[in-house]
Amino acid sequence: MHTWEWHTWNDLPYLTCSLLQDWSHGFFTQQFWSRPPALLTQILQPSARSYRVRQVHGNRVLVPSEVGMDHGEDARPAEDHPAADGLITERAAQAVWVCSADCTPALIGDVATGQVAAVHAGWRGTAMKIVPAAIARLQSQGSQLQNLRVALGPAIAGEVYQVSEQVAAQVGSTIVATDEIAVNETLERLRQVPDSPLLDDPEPGRVRLDVRRVNALQLEQLGMKPEQIAIAPFCTYQNPDRFFSYRRSRQKKAQWSGIVSK
Known part of the structure; x- marks a missing residue:
């Protein structure tokens, strides 16, 4: 059974999953709002470089060398980042990030290679199978299905979506x-x-639709076992004290989720 644990940084809460215990990672809450990925990376692993994309509800997955030069200071405006909804690392100490506010943040790790991925899977991306697309890109870099671990973070729950x-x-x-x-x-x-x-x-x-369950089923149909997949027991819509929810507030605010390669 996978466990989800709350941690704090300067009294601010973030979440981790035991399935990804081999990697520095976090599903951050609304309390970290306005802190960009570069600052959040300092919390997880100060020596790592951070990477993000401009999310567009698609199924494009990139690697850091395709994102361009390191933007650890998040100096570029968001619109200047390349359009994609997933990032896969190429070497150690790379932190990849996605943001969400009801959509599913998926963090993926390979226990054999140490490489990781971060994916933003809203209903549109899920309809285009973005998480399997990320898995395929990992496989193209040498990953084997049995070595992958996938944590689907806080998102809007099926019973209210x-x-x-x-x-x-x-x-x-x-x-x-x-x-x-x-x-x-x-x-x-x-x-x-x-x-x-x-x-x-x-x-x-x-x-009503449980998007995280659909993502889990997509992975199982690829050949992954249920024990390789964890779904967070938290709903962004029903937990206003911890998470932004676009469906609830219509505000364009989001929480970040990130993971660092080994």
Whole structure:
């Protein structure tokens, strides 16, 4: 059983997962708002260089050498960072970061190579299989599936995440065979999945969707075992004291999640 533990830095809380105990990492809370990744990296591993991207809800995954020169001081405006939603390290002491405010932050580590990844998986990125895309890029660098560990951090929980039936079908079609079948049939197949990510909603044409569960199922269908995957027991929407939630407040604020390669 994987455990999630709270830590504090200057009385500010952040979260770690035992599945990633081999790496310096953290899922940071709203209390760290306005601190850029370079400063947060100092908390995790002062000798590491930090890297981030401009997130666009896609499935593009980069490595630091594609991001460009080190931007440890976060000197560039956010819009000047390359567009992507995932980062994979190439060598030791590289810290990769993503930010989220209801979307899923996924931190990935390879116990054999020491390399890591950080991925931002909203429903659009999940529909485009961004976490499997990150896994594929890790594999291209020598990773083996059995050596990977994936922690899916705080995000909006399925029981409160209302979406249209069309969105649920688009996301769900990544884990059930569809062959261009109708939305209703896709949803019915989703309901039959064990521990289904699809939940009912009282509003017509709407359902509730557990995006983190879909990501976990995508990974299991790649061949990963459930014990290689951990899902944080925290919902950004239902924990206003710890997390920003765009669905709750409509504010464009986010919390950062990062991990450092070995």
